[in-house]
Amino acid sequence: MDAKAQDYRKYLDPKVLARLGGLELRARMIVEGFFSGIHHSPHHGLSVEFADHRTYAQGDDLRHIDWKLFGKTDKYYIKEYEQETNLEVVLVVDASESMRYRSDDSLLTKYEYASSIAAAIAYLTLSQHDSVGLCIFDDDITHFTRPTNSPHFWKTLIRDLEEGGPLVGAGRKRSSGKAVVEGGVKVSRALGELVERVTHRQLVVIASDFFDDVGDVLTGLQRLRYRGSELIVWHVWDPAELTLPFRGPTSFEGMEQMGRLLADPGALRVRYVEEVEEFCHRLRMGCGKLFADYNRLSTGSALDATLSSYLATRSRRLRSRSSRVLGGG
Template identity: 50%
Template sequence: MPETLNFLDPAVLAKLEGLQLRAARIVEGYVSGLHRSPYQGFSVEFAEHREYVPGDDLRYVDWKVFGKTDKVYLKQYEEETNLICYLVLDTSESMQYQSEMAAMSKLEYAQCAAASLAYLVIHQVDSVGLVTFDDAVRQLVRPSSSATHLSQLIGVMEQVEPVRKTRTGPIFHELAERLTRRGIVFILSDLFDDADEMLAGLKHFRHRRHDVVVLHTLDPAELEFPFQNATMFHGMEELGDLLVEPAQLRRAYQEEINRFTAKVRAGCLAQGADYVQVRTDMPLDVALSTYLAHRRRRVR
């Protein structure tokens, strides 16, 4: 394994100072380009037809095809502008969680992933923006492809204060209206909220024609519940503390977390959104490069 890939291990990344350095190390090992842009819009070069959806601009209807088939199709064209990527980062209190099984908190891991994606997008001279949120949108940095933009995004991420609850559903609805230019929306969150409301918010993104990728960021202890002795669990996001015997809860807890993750995954896939579960003990090169390779094959 090349020496640079050693930096992709979460334990090593945790020792590096600064997100920009971490991002550079992560990308250094495997950067090979994310896409020939899969995004298509209405501009100059004709690409293909797609079926009309209520709300589409009738100016782009191919009336010749309609006359021959009695079906309404729109002409699609290759987008003149570069791909736009939006990074939507959950900075709520639960993202601070870090068990002994992980070298970084969920927030730190998600920040590293977001910084790496931003590094990749800007490296390709595409545009990337950033949203940080908890129970409200805290920062919204508009997309740019400038060389200095990465430093701005990282500066925003390093200033977050994860002390509040999360409200994914309302936030996603709000962002779907505010992010007016269609692009790829990466959501980096543990998604610990009402699943139905959250999925309704994701559906709004899809309604606005965004390409949605959910990076469901979880600590391994949240999935495996490895606790043995009597344990005091500290409640985050306004939940109280609780002293419990883990053995008495393990089965019920694991059934509940499995039910939750399965529901989120099924809901994402039903809407045509990509779902990727990432554990904070997973090397970031594995988490990101596996997904990007899958996406590249699918887009082709």
């Protein structure tokens, strides 16, 4: 890996990303950083999936002549690539108040982390001429844009993500005038609403902390799955939420109006971690049953694994479609 590639790779580190100003720049740098590690040039071969050969005809681009085959057969063949325009990705980002949490050791809130990676995926998707849509929710869906492959959409998406961030405090209202529900945001309700808006097979990428009843969440995901959507679940955590690292008597002020608890974290730590792991385990198991791709993300960890996971899912999806096309042909 050359020095330039190494330089871009650093943008996969949240600590470095957090220093970048806007979400747009952050998303671009994520993509640059991710591909600099696996290609010599990030712009070569993008959205190019080989399908078949055909005989050269006048007017064909000489760059697509398969010169190796010419050497074997002494005939000109043109490489044919599969058409990629029918992949629709819906990015679903949780903007509930709990996503606003950021521990002292973290540099990004869970929402910032989720929106950064969503923007990066959108950039990547649009670059591959796929369609991408955006859904932002807290207790309801607050913003929804149908998938489109317009390159200009990416700027709009960036703006929507920046404006649709979590609101703060009791009595908070969306621009729609709808009050936020007290006692915790119902992710399941937002998913239920999303089902109504997903009209055909789409790749639904959900980034949330899923602080809701795990059964309700899985029910919502199941309904999406029944609609024919493929699911990628990004379960976003702050590192502190996984370990409860506090010491000494601490008063925990619950976000989303969850009340207050004065406790000794040391005495509760073991039990708390058990509860968190139990929750994650149940969600992961539920996702597995739905053939959804479950990823637990920590806002302190690098983003390449997340992107890899996304691309692997996309690739698998295209391959299965391709095999269906060839089988039919």
